[in-house]
Amino acid sequence: MFSDVEMMVFMEELEEKIQLINDNVLLLEKDGESPAVIQEIFRAAHTIKGSSAVMGYEKMSRLTHEIENLFDRLRQGTMKVTTPMVDILFEALDTLKALKDEITGDAGEVDEAPVIQKIKSCLGETGGCAPAAAETPAPAGPVVSEQPDGTFKDMLQIDDILENMVREAEVRGYQAYKINIEVDPGTQMKNVRAFLVFESLQQVGDIIRSIPSAEDLQDGKYDQGFTLVLFTKEDQGEITNLLMSIAEISRVEVVPLEINGHVADGDTAVENNFGQQAAEVNETRKDSGDIKKAAAPHMEKTTIKTVRVDVQKLDSLMNLVGELVIDRTRLDRFSEIFEGKYGSDDLAENILEISNHLGQVTTDLQDEIMKARMLPVATVFNRLPRMVRDIAQKLGREIDFIVEGQETELDRNVIEIIGDPLIHLIRNAIDHGIEPPEERVALGKPRTGRVKLKASYVESHIVITLEDDGRGMDAAKLKATAVKKGIITGEAAARMSDREALELIMAPGFSTAQVVSDVSGRGVGMDIVRNQIEQINGTVELDTSVGRGTTFYIKLPLTLAIIRALMVSLGEQVYAFPLTNVQETLAIKREEIKLIRHNEVIVVRGRVLPLVRLSNIYQMEEADEERLYVVILGSAERRIGVVVHRLIGEQEIVIKSLGNYLGQITGLSGATILGDGRVALIVDARGLVKELGTEELAYAAN
Template identity: 40%
Template sequence: MESSSLPELTGLFLDEVEEQLQIMEQEILKLEQYGESEETIQSLFRAAHTLKGSSATMGFDEMKRLTHELEHVLDRLRNRHLRATKSLINLLFKGLDQLRVLKAEFAEGVGTYTEIGPLLEELQHAADGEADPVEGRNEVPEAFLFTGDPAIVSKVQDALESGLKVYEIEVHLSPDCPMKSARGLVIHNQLDAWGDLLEAAPTLEELRREESFSFTALRFLLATDADPSRLKEALLSLMDITDVTVSNYHPLKQSHRFERMSIPSDEPEKRTISPTIAERGRGAQTIRVDVERLENLMNLVGELVIDQTRISQVERVLHHRYLSDENVDELRHITDHLIRVIVELQDSVMKVRMLPIEQLFTRFPRMVRDLAQSLKKEVDLVIEGGETELDRTVIEEITDPLIHLIRNAVDHGIEPAEERKRLGKTTKGRLRIRAAHEENQVVITVEDDGAGIDPVKMKESARLKGIITEEELKRLSDQEAVYLIFRPGFSTASSVSDISGRGVGMDIVRNHIEKLNGVIDIESKPGEGTRFKIKLPLTLAIITGLLIKLSGRTFILPMSSVVEIVRMPPEAVQTIKGDTVVVIRDRVLPVIWLHDYFHLPRVPQKKNHHPIVVVGIAEKRFALMVDELMGNQEVVVKSLGTYIGKVVGISGATILGDGRVALILETAGIDQLIRRKW
């Protein structure tokens, strides 16, 4: 079946594939971190089975064949015929990546697909046990047998608090062992003598009750102070035992607040992960809606918001003109009700456009895992606030900047394990990504505990590259030096890797964020780490704007860029070395007349106090001189269109209540205009 033959069915199929691929990625990461829990493997198996059925229905043979082989491997894993070794995990990720490629090719309708024969052979060999199923057994790997039973967890915690170690032990018997029950009892008694046997499969009662077994492996949970290598050696010395695995035990827990991933880790610690997409979706009643329909609905609501403003203005005029007219009073009541309905409608449509930012955050664990492995680093990824909602358009636009910041943090922020150990840090670096609502904005932080940004090196690098003059360098504080990272072409890296170069492209990151009417700040301490803090508006479609007048014309400043509004006497504006400045709260700020940049005449002020709007971009602050402040209101952002194109300093336009068009100022663009003139 061609992907273009049934567009609606194809769209539903692709949505289903993407959802199942996300589940598979999350579950493979869990499998790597926490071992072979029955729940994780079953969830993986269900996802692969669902994809196989869906692709078969669509006549997508390549995906059906690949998911069939993945399903076979997972079935072998589920039945304990295979082990979740590093090579098998990597093979599952390889299969997942190939499924994404096939999905993209199907969506494009190319008709021909990437050759999957070699990968199918790899999966077949793995299912037959030819993919190094016992890799790494000389070490003490992470546990995978018992998965969070509250009674077991309580026993484990009591044992750990008393200073004991807790191990999962798997003992493989020879297939031709004549008395498996008797041999099982011997092993059981031997382990019981070494410590406190918390759990066993089969249990002691089952071993005594049955005369014969078809099993070839026994599994135990043991609390002991014995050395794991001595345990293994003692068990291997018994007859009819072919192999023994001793593993650290960590109970698997779940939380809705944040998810965590370690790559790699040999240290026991509490870990928390978020529920899968399938788990979150249980019980929810949802339908899929085409994005274009949502966009059209948002545009119609935007038109209503404009008309609401105009109706309110007309009502006020009529009310003042005809005070005693009952019809005007009735119009006021109708207008008030209409405004309430439009506000509620606007809020509802905005919520429909909102998506949890977790849909973006789910991409990062796999990315960080692959980066850490390729760089041979140990990284502990903590993700918080995935439930924070943001406009889907903003999520799409912020993806690339966030990926760049994360790759920089892993590549150049977090030091290698040996270096961290030498510095007295834990060998495992910490990378924290967090989202939260603050007032009418979303704040996203990307924080690492790596090397930090050294302001001395920043200044020296900027001087050598000619980015800053010697005179500017002398006036530069350490905090301001850190922000040099956003200058075009700036980098402190001695060599730029194919992953990232800290500083390379950071100017693009900031420009991208500022185009969203957002702000990015940096906090960094050498040797302790770096935090990037991004503030974004909830939506780009409707913003709260400050209405200002310049030479009789109305302009709108996004409130997200406004730091404060003050009124100052004319004598407060001073000139220092040819630059006009004003001192506000003990800080010297450059004064900007937007009139000059938009070729408008300055209007002499008749009042004793001049209105000044302080605007902020990252660490920068400047004071805008305006003729008049007209209050703030919600405005619908309209594009200038391809005919006019991009205008520096202008992000769009809106229609005011009186029907006139007002231009919406872009703070980042104003900053560019200022730099050009200077």
């Protein structure tokens, strides 16, 4: 049995290698047969094959072995990349993902045999994967065989590079051993045995040379034995016992390596850093097993500087930082009171200094914890090129999909939510936006449509832009479709501006598709996009031009735990409006408030805005003052004015849940603790705009 840590490392590496193969297969199809890309895929498949075999997942090992065979043929130039081959490879990747889910229990039993048969058929010159030339067998690497007297035939060549490295090891207290290893004649998976030998020896030293080469050994391209050169501080008996504990290793010979008749004994014990040097040399081995270059002797040993941390621990740390932010705010308030009461004596100045320093440390700590929770948007973006390819093939489109800004980082909670909205938007861009190739040519456009996805930082937000060069959207057609589907009335459509008509695509049930397909057309998706993004305090905007394309702008907060808010008061109670929804603030007189259909409104720069009173929403007593303050809230294209008693100012607040006891309360999204210890309620600004910024009031000015 393997430990939880070993399983976690295996699954993470598996996910990484599957994604790497996926990305590179897309590159292979797009850019042609790049040797570097083919080699990268081959190595990734080889790694999965070896690790899955060690873990006992034979289905996965068999499948990746066939993928490896296919790319070995591509490396040799005996086959060419074709579209049917790429389709089979993607089917194999889907099967690999299913096998991964089978391991975790997220899927039932997976049959890998059909896709393996397809790959074998491809290798057998059928299925559209015919080779470019007659296949020539790969030359076998050198073998290590037994001589009649029972000793191993010595295949190791001592060259100047190896000699110099042995002398360096000797000075630093390392022993250089030549290790001859023999496996059982009936061993079925010789590559696994070699892999286990390497894994075991690298725990006690550094392998700097192998015959045959490490690549051939891990491919199983050896007869019955192989030779390694190991630098270690362990003795011969320890190495022998370690290797003999590996199953199907029948014989081991560990002898000190002789250089010009002299045995490197490593008697000089020196505190050293040679291990890292040898490891680097091991990574730069030539195919023949020789050393390509040696690392500088003075290079310092580097150690692993990363640790795996459970996400829940980061969430707990973020919560504690939030508490610290609250206490910092309270201390700032206390310092102001203390200074006002006692003046600028030494005690007051010391407290003020402590408060300022604590504020600085808290801000730095908050920033660092937020960074620790960040993930690059590449975790979402990397899944999209494959989806674009599949949809384009299904719909008969030719798409040039461009992705930029993958390194841009977001809070992990935000990352988890934006995946589905992006999928909906990209599906629509390809299905509704990009025209078929023949139609594009007739319009004077390139056959290949362009879809560009970009992420970038803008102030304290991240903006994700999705742009296409397709049909664009016609406001008049959108109005007509909405009226036909009964989403709005003809009268309301006549009052709409073009900008407001574009917002109709976000309405539930709205679709311009003439035919319902499995890609789009059912009238679901765009409303989900807006709802999901607004749930994380984000916004969605769009810009379009008929015949030239459409661009969506998704604006997202970097984190959800700590936000900037506008603080207001209603009597003695303090409320917070998230700044992402605050458009502006106004001071008005009572006589400026008008009535339209028994609803209060105000006119702001020629636009009639519905007006609501916070006191009515939360059933509190209205202040009898001539001068009133209005907070203009916005969500998408809707606006609403909220009357409050007093504006306090902007403040950074920590969002706290109302808890299971209170649950969801209309008009509130949470609470926060102020510097004086009081609780301030966070207004659900998006909900207020959606509920009270009604269509009739919104368009009453037109």
